[in-house]
Amino acid sequence: MTSQENRRFVLTRHMDAGPVEPCVELRREPVRQPGPGDVLTRVLMISVDPANRGWASATPPSYSPGVQVGDTMRAITLDEVLVSNHPDFAPGDIVHGMSGWQDFAVAPGEALTRVSGGGRLSHHISVYGLSGLTAWIGLLEVGQPKAGETVVVSAAAGSVGSLVGQIAKARGCRVIGSAGSDEKCRWLVDELGFDGAVNYRAGPVRPELRKLCPDGIDVYFDNVGGDMLQAALLLSNTHARIVCCGVISRWDESQPNESPKGIPGLIAMKSLKLEGFIVFEHLARRDQITAGLVELVESGKLTVREDIIEGLENAPAALGALFAGENFGKRLVRVAAPTGDRA
Amino acid sequence: MTSQENRRFVLTRHMDAGPVEPCVELRREPVRQPGPGDVLTRVLMISVDPANRGWASATPPSYSPGVQVGDTMRAITLDEVLVSNHPDFAPGDIVHGMSGWQDFAVAPGEALTRVSGGGRLSHHISVYGLSGLTAWIGLLEVGQPKAGETVVVSAAAGSVGSLVGQIAKARGCRVIGSAGSDEKCRWLVDELGFDGAVNYRAGPVRPELRKLCPDGIDVYFDNVGGDMLQAALLLSNTHARIVCCGVISRWDESQPNESPKGIPGLIAMKSLKLEGFIVFEHLARRDQITAGLVELVESGKLTVREDIIEGLENAPAALGALFAGENFGKRLVRVAAPTGDRA
Numbered sequence: 001m002t003s004q005e006n007r008r009f010v011l012t013r014h015m016d017a018g019p020v021e022p023c024v025e026l027r028r029e030p031v032r033q034p035g036p037g038d039v040l041t042r043v044l045m046i047s048v049d050p051a052n053r054g055w056a057s058a059t060p061p062s063y064s065p066g067v068q069v070g071d072t073m074r075a076i077t078l079d080e081v082l083v084s085n086h087p088d089f090a091p092g093d094i095v096h097g098m099s100g101w102q103d104f105a106v107a108p109g110e111a112l113t114r115v116s117g118g119g120r121l122s123h124h125i126s127v128y129g130l131s132g133l134t135a136w137i138g139l140l141e142v143g144q145p146k147a148g149e150t151v152v153v154s155a156a157a158g159s160v161g162s163l164v165g166q167i168a169k170a171r172g173c174r175v176i177g178s179a180g181s182d183e184k185c186r187w188l189v190d191e192l193g194f195d196g197a198v199n200y201r202a203g204p205v206r207p208e209l210r211k212l213c214p215d216g217i218d219v220y221f222d223n224v225g226g227d228m229l230q231a232a233l234l235l236s237n238t239h240a241r242i243v244c245c246g247v248i249s250r251w252d253e254s255q256p257n258e259s260p261k262g263i264p265g266l267i268a269m270k271s272l273k274l275e276g277f278i279v280f281e282h283l284a285r286r287d288q289i290t291a292g293l294v295e296l297v298e299s300g301k302l303t304v305r306e307d308i309i310e311g312l313e314n315a316p317a318a319l320g321a322l323f324a325g326e327n328f329g330k331r332l333v334r335v336a337a338p339t340g341d342r343a
Numbered sequence: 344m345t346s347q348e349n350r351r352f353v354l355t356r357h358m359d360a361g362p363v364e365p366c367v368e369l370r371r372e373p374v375r376q377p378g379p380g381d382v383l384t385r386v387l388m389i390s391v392d393p394a395n396r397g398w399a400s401a402t403p404p405s406y407s408p409g410v411q412v413g414d415t416m417r418a419i420t421l422d423e424v425l426v427s428n429h430p431d432f433a434p435g436d437i438v439h440g441m442s443g444w445q446d447f448a449v450a451p452g453e454a455l456t457r458v459s460g461g462g463r464l465s466h467h468i469s470v471y472g473l474s475g476l477t478a479w480i481g482l483l484e485v486g487q488p489k490a491g492e493t494v495v496v497s498a499a500a501g502s503v504g505s506l507v508g509q510i511a512k513a514r515g516c517r518v519i520g521s522a523g524s525d526e527k528c529r530w531l532v533d534e535l536g537f538d539g540a541v542n543y544r545a546g547p548v549r550p551e552l553r554k555l556c557p558d559g560i561d562v563y564f565d566n567v568g569g570d571m572l573q574a575a576l577l578l579s580n581t582h583a584r585i586v587c588c589g590v591i592s593r594w595d596e597s598q599p600n601e602s603p604k605g606i607p608g609l610i611a612m613k614s615l616k617l618e619g620f621i622v623f624e625h626l627a628r629r630d631q632i633t634a635g636l637v638e639l640v641e642s643g644k645l646t647v648r649e650d651i652i653e654g655l656e657n658a659p660a661a662l663g664a665l666f667a668g669e670n671f672g673k674r675l676v677r678v679a680a681p682t683g684d685r686a
Contacts, residue, residue: 054612061612062581225607238405238621244607263602264568264587268619269397269404275618276611278581 004031007312008102009073014058020320023056024073024101026313032106034085039109041079043099045125046333048309048318049076049159050246063278073101075315078115078125080338089114094121094338096129101315103335116287117294121338126330127163127304132293133286134245134279135163139221140171141282142275143243147172149218152209154228156197157184159330160245162305164221165194170301173219176212178205178228180325187328192303206231221245230260236270244276305329349374350655351445352416357401363663366399367416367444369656375449377428382452384422386442388468389676391652391661392419392502393589406621416444418658421458421468423681432457437464437681439472444658446678459630460637464681469673470506470647475636476629477588477622478506483514484625485618486562486586490515493556495575498566499540500527502673503588505648507564508537513644516562519555521548521571523668530671535646549574564588573603579613587619648672 009024034040055074060066067074077099081089086109095112099105115124151168155161156177165175176196177188185197196212209231220232221243296302307327309318312335352367377383403409410417420442424432429452438455442448458467494511498504499520508518519539520531528540539555563575564586639645650670652661655678
């Protein structure tokens with residue numbers, strides 16, 4: 001392996017606002033050798049997530065140590081084991097990793113997990129990856145929807161939102177989504193079975209949302225903040241739960257934007273719960289949650305749409321465009337095909 | 344009883360902003376007679392609560408039907424039974440009621456509850472009244488503090504805040520309060536045993552709060568919103584719980600004021616929980632919670648300070664001045680002394 005070259009993107013400045021490309025630099029170096037207990041992997045696919053920008057920002061979220069200037073840009077990956085100095089792994093194994101934006105990675109075996117369950121390889125970085133875990137935990141454990149309740153999800157055509165809505169439908173809820181184009185809204189209703197969808201770019205969102213939620217909102221899964229969160233707060237029923245998952249529309253600013261009005265008054269008066277969660281804290285139950293997701297996929301209740309960008313060199317642009325809402329379903333970058341028989 | 348006169352304050356316009364006095368009118372009428380199943384009571388004491396204004400506003404909280412123009416101004420009261428047409432009550436009984444701002448009231452027996460436990464009469468409308476229930480449920484059930492954690496409470500010299508801080512101390516927490524004068528702050532530390540207090544009128548609150556909370560904040564019991572909530576959000580640790588109890592500083596406005604910045608970003612990144620609650624939904628467990636409070640009072644762990652205004656005619660001014668922070672401890676209006684032997 002020593003003769004092979006590794007391409008890796010290193011952070012050259014913190015990624016707090018604006019385009020991603022100027023914040024990273026592609027370096028070419030020889031592939032590193034694995035030490036005792038280490039595993040050398042080839043990166044097959046890279047997950048492109050809003051959180052990537054947060055990790056690389058000057059003010060990373062408190063659960064994360066942050067990516068420092070000079071570090072490899074951090075991202076969740078799906079890898080194939082090439083050389084293993086760890087008893088739990090053998091060449092050809094497909095593993096979940098945090099290899100980041102590069103072709104090859106060396107990691108201690110403890111940092112890797114073998115994928116569980118079959119199906120398409122890419123599903124292990126979309127529906128059986130962090131998007132699926134995030135949707136499942138955020139919706140079912142934080143939001144706790146009951147059959148017959150109205151669930152609203154924003155960025156509903158995105159990787160997490162599209163799963164949230166479908167899981168809520170499978171649990172017997174009425175589901176409304178918001179998305180940034182009429183095409184996405186049609187897809188939500190016609191293909192995914194949502195009960196309604198609102199294009200937030202077509203006009204003020206609150207009157208539309210009110211029409212679509214005649215019985216008010218019981219669970220709002222928030223991926224965007226801003227106007228959608230404001231509308232959801234105002235249309236919430238007593239005891240509604242608001243799952244604060246991400247803040248795509250608010251990341252790209254050096255100052256936090258204006259929050260929704262009426263906080264804490266609306267929370268106190270309507271007895272609301274607004275709650276964030278850290279998906280990494282739930283990894284111990286990953287196999288159990290994956291089994292629940294596999295069941296939904298295999299029974300046809302969960303349609304998975306992937307938005308695959310080809311080539312490591314396109315990772316920076318793929319991340320930047322995520323914040324403009326370019327993606328349709330789970331966005332990932334395909335870096336290499338596995339050498340084994342898995343496809 | 345027919346010869347006696349009842350004085351009652353009726354709502355003449357909704358109480359959305361500004362002084363309370365112009366919104367009510369004192370009427371003098373003959374005392375009503377109790378019908379079948381009804382109980383005639385004499386109002387002994389009236390609880391003066393921030394929520395009173397919300398109930399009488401044009402936009403009452405969703406858990407409340409609201410006080411209509413022409414209705415008796417609503418308030419929680421402690422009453423003595425004079426005439427009972429209900430098998431559960433007899434003349435001389437002391438009961439919790441919702442008789443509002445008047446001398447005498449007629450209510451169905453089902454709307455009354457006999458006070459449980461002994462002690463001072465006034466304690467049944469302060470520490471064993473809704474203030475104590477609110478502090479107990481909000482702190483222990485919503486906030487769920489653990490021994491060793493840092494608990495911050497605003498309006499800490501008020502009826503609920505002063506109990507929240509002391510209950511948290513009794514549970515082994517480090518407790519910091521905020522209040523609107525140096526005198527109140529000294530009382531919190533010297534008399535109630537708080538670990539620190541900040542006078543929010545003396546300057547910017549966040550740097551002071553940071554000094555007093557070197558390990559960050561784990562539970563913030565919010566009674567005020569605004570700058571205190573902003574500071575608490577920024578100083579919160581991962582997984583902190585923010586109990587949204589009231590919004591004294593934000594009631595007195597026709598428009599909701601500016602919310603703290605960074606919502607939902609801070610909630611998502613720090614995995615926070617902001618939660619409101621409706622104390623009336625927990626009344627079924629009232630006796631059990633009162634027993635817990637009685638134990639704290641009788642063991643000397645809970646000091647109760649009451650701010651007693653004499654005379655029904657002073658109820659409107661007593662409520663208005665509550666929003667200026669005039670009260671020190673639980674504010675109540677004494678309307679009459681009981682005819683029985685209870686004092």
